[in-house]
Amino acid sequence: MTKELLLAVFLIGVGLCVAGAGTHLYQWLARQQAMLRYDGSTFVRSLGNLSMSFVCGPYIMLQMGWQHEEDGTISMTSALVSAVVAFGWAFITGLLFMGAYVAIRY
Structure with a gap:
């Protein structure tokens, strides 16, 4: 149970890192706000x-x-709802990128 929870937290962390880096890279290259x-x-x-x-x-x-x-x-409602949606979305994004990494690497 602990391993699965740590894996989910790791995938959320990877998803948030990819999303943050991608957002700042997009804003730097496109010179406009990411929406x-x-x-x-x-x-x-x-x-x-x-x-x-x-x-x-x-x-x-x-x-x-x-x-x-x-x-x-x-x-507070807006902050909590956006956090729940963002962390769920980050799990999917992290799963996609880590899956692609493992598929290419191994």
Whole structure:
């Protein structure tokens, strides 16, 4: 039981690291804010935005949860929901990247 829990935490950590690094790399190269979107001027750009949103989504969700309300406070519900979604999404992202790493490496 402990091994499975540690593996899940490790995959979430890998997913968050990949999402954070991907988000900052995208913002550095594209010179624009990373957002969850699927629009684009061409079909190829739409696929690029969709793939960027999938890889960088957990980090973007965590950032969205910490946005301030109109009165300057942080909504606890928004922060908790975005954290649960982001950690679940990071597990899927980490599983995808670690699976690809193990498949290529071994």
